[in-house]
Amino acid sequence: MQFRTEHIGDVIVATLTCREVDAAGAEDLKTDLLAAAKESRKRMILDFSQVEFIDSTGLGAIIAVHKGCADGGRLVLCCIADTVASVFTLTRLDAFFTIRPNRDAAMHLFSQE
Incomplete structure (x- = not known):
């Protein structure tokens, strides 16, 4: 898995552990993140603190996760280099x-909801 998760209340924080979000792992990352989002009722923080590079395929995967968090959910990105x-x-x-x-x-955004 290319990320580790932490649950804070009903929010899941997924910290990407890969330095590059690119074509090599984007499809697996998208699938795994969508599964994690379902577990957290679609309230997710995606922590980019370890990511140094993202390509168009990686962006597409993150967009798919964003769409997967729709319908009452929310995706927030943080710690972007x-x-x-x-x-x-x-x-x-x-x-x-x-x-x-x-x-x-x-997290403050979720506490205001």
């Missing part, structure tokens, strides 16, 4: 995703 954040900015996905600088800020 500048190099990875630039990809989100260039593709304008920074406006599509809810992104917070750290886990505490991400």
